[in-house]
Amino acid sequence: MPHDLFEIMRTTRSMRRLKPDPVPEVLLRQVLEAGTHAANGGNMQSWRFVVIRDPAIKAEAGAWYRKGWHEIVGPRYRTSQPAPGTTPERFARMLAAAEYLADHLHEAPVWIVPCAPGPRNTGSSIFPAVQNILLACRAVGLGCTLTTLHLNFEKEVEAAMGLPDDVHSYAILPIGYPMGKFGPVRRTPLESVVYQDRWGAPYSGG
Numbered sequence: 275m276p277h278d279l280f281e282i283m284r285t286t287r288s289m290r291r292l293k294p295d296p297v298p299e300v301l302l303r304q305v306l307e308a309g310t311h312a313a314n315g316g317n318m319q320s321w322r323f324v325v326i327r328d329p330a331i332k333a334e335a336g337a338w339y340r341k342g343w344h345e346i347v348g349p350r351y352r353t354s355q356p357a358p359g360t361t362p363e364r365f366a367r368m369l370a371a372a373e374y375l376a377d378h379l380h381e382a383p384v385w386i387v388p389c390a391p392g393p394r395n396t397g398s399s400i401f402p403a404v405q406n407i408l409l410a411c412r413a414v415g416l417g418c419t420l421t422t423l424h425l426n427f428e429k430e431v432e433a434a435m436g437l438p439d440d441v442h443s444y445a446i447l448p449i450g451y452p453m454g455k456f457g458p459v460r461r462t463p464l465e466s467v468v469y470q471d472r473w474g475a476p477y478s479g480g
């Protein structure tokens with residue numbers, strides 16, 4: 275297991291193909307605790323994390339996610355340009371993995387669903403916790419993907435999860451042991467995304 279934070283960040287890919295083997299409770303607690311260590315506005319910690327293992331809930335919510343992929347998001351991606359810096363082949367592999375997840379989401383042994391009370395907002399007090407959860411999963415050898423596709427059917431999914439009317443979900447994080455190997459994330463080089471002092475000015479680092 276990697277312990278170097280930079281190595282963990284470099285290799286925290288979306289792991290969409292998961293084994294059905296159960297996730298040990300001790301690891302899940304470690305992951306959840308990492309989530310609650312995250313920065314959050316005023317340290318109010320209004321986040322709530324619903325751990326879902328119930329097959330009936332996963333089946334109902336997963337069916338909405340699958341519909342969202344097949345009817346809305348999948349077709350949109352298939353007619354769009356590949357992500358920057360990637361080849362059409364690699365992009366097609368990513369879409370195949372995303373489709374696999376859509377068809378198998380309910381089989382992931384456990385989901386963490388980060389939620390917050392009040393009107394839906396930018397999620398800026400939730401996503402630091404989500405990122406900690408992704409990194410912690412990687413650190414303990416668990417695969418996970420940040421997903422938000424269920425929000426295409428937000429009301430239906432939140433009803434399936436039994437959330438109160440004044441609480442919203444911000445993501446579904448399906449977690450399990452990965453079928454494939456962890457590997458480096460693929461991103462465009464710094465030069466194409468970092469500017470110096472002025473918008474568009476090349477970053478020279480000096």
Ligand SMILES: Cc1cc2nc3c(=O)[nH]c(=O)nc-3n(C[C@H](O)[C@H](O)[C@H](O)COP(=O)(O)O)c2cc1C
Pocket residue numbers: 286287288289290368371372375419420421422423424459460
């Ligand atoms: C806000 C957000 C929402 C995302 N929603 C989904 C999703 O619904 N389904 C999915 O398969 N991946 C989802 N992803 C994962 C991205 O597709 C993934 O991070 C990106 O393709 C880079 O791949 P990598 O994480 O393997 O490096 C989401 C990522 C972010 C940041």
